[in-house]
Amino acid sequence: GLFAGASPEDVAHLPALAAEAVALKIYLNDTFGKLRVEDVPTLRACFQTWPRHKLIAMHAEKQSVAVGIGLAAAYARPVHFCHISRREEIELIADAKAQGLPVTCEVTPHHLFLTEADYARQGPLADMRPVLGTPDDVAALWEHITNGVVDCIATDHAPHTLAEKRSATPPPGVAGLETSLPLMLTAVSQGRLSLERLIALMHTHPRHIYNLPEQPDTFVEVDPNATYTLTHEMMHSKCGWTPFAGQQVTGRVMRVVLRGQVAYEDGQILAAPGTGRVLPA
Template structure:
């Protein structure tokens, strides 16, 4: 059978760890992982060891990526609620695709919980580019309310609970400018995985129940959830085996295969795969065209996720042992073969 040709995929949520934590990933290894997974464009989060809260830090990061990345890497700016004056210096830059706001604890020191500071962030980000929120439970209620009040576009990252899917569904019914993403690990793993995988299955937001998982698939099918975003968050094996472990899992190299597994299982169609990993993220984040860029693979061809041998520097996967479909066999970026 001839190989199927699909567009270069877009991952709107990765942590490539450079600068500051290059013992677990850098722009070279992270971009190789992206290409191995069929992604030619990724959007990198600002919670580096030194968070990206100033124009200067952002420019340094852009330069590093330009020197080392093999695919297109662009960025979100960060906020701790106290760097509002930096917003207008960075929001018009073509390398910036939104503002990331952490309303709940996660890796890095960028938490904004104080209601006054949250209000300042929503008031201060005047760009048409979205505010991306890590907001669980009650914090999601607050974030949606502030986005509506200040008429800001909001993207709800890695939605994980049934109640959060419902909050976004209701906001969309009210015609609020909100979009949402789900991760492959929340779609394919439940908290039962922690029994077997221990620290390796510890993520923020935490893995949910089967009912949460069903709600995510329903949300994808009815348009409540717009995209699949990997939240590729590599940590070394030592960091995952510590107590408590570092939170997060790598995801770039397995996302497409998992989505074609979902096609095989009858949950979604081939067109859905392209919608969740290309068309919708392209529209939401206004990603520019990458001419003469495509991925070739056989969506019928099964493979087993190995224990190691990945491009990501952390070199493990929470999906090891699973049978997936459609591993990219070649990737062409702007006319040049890169995988």
């Protein structure tokens, strides 16, 4: 599904977009692009006029997470926090959940497997929003995956090309679709979480949180024991690179069946261009 993006200029038009959007996304911090909400009247309008049966998702960092939690409490409606990356953020969300507030959250593989040291080494190729955290931040995210506070694993897929990343104004963001499952299967092989928990994080919980329909005859087959090294050349994405190049993983996607048709098998994309569908909102 597609998000509707909140901004002061467009807030009056948002309710009309709700039928075509899976959720409303509000940016409380800087990212790539101009979408950022900094004024209280726009925030109030979003929470008052966006249909209550539709989710509100937030890009919120550090103290902005507290703003999102406060809005969830004030308007008694669910808020989903995208790509949480810091100890202080996940602990605040844990506190809110303990009080029964309607908040959920996700983390990304790049915030689980990379740190600020990788940014120092790779530069713009390891720059994203939120930026990479410290080893202590990473440890906190894993702790709250284990204890159930984290609801979802998300890719935050942003496949900027090498030319863009090497430009004078490199955009933040990295590709994540192809590496997310191998990385998380590696965590399963290391005993950091169970396969059942991974399925909940990457399938069951996201579908329920966003109220997405079931996808009949759609599944992914993996070899959980395949060990190999990620390379740029493996990427099918047009960006053609990954910040995880050189990292050894255990767990390979072998086959993807989409609506009864084999879309991917043994490293080859078999689905014809244009066969993908936007999930209904």
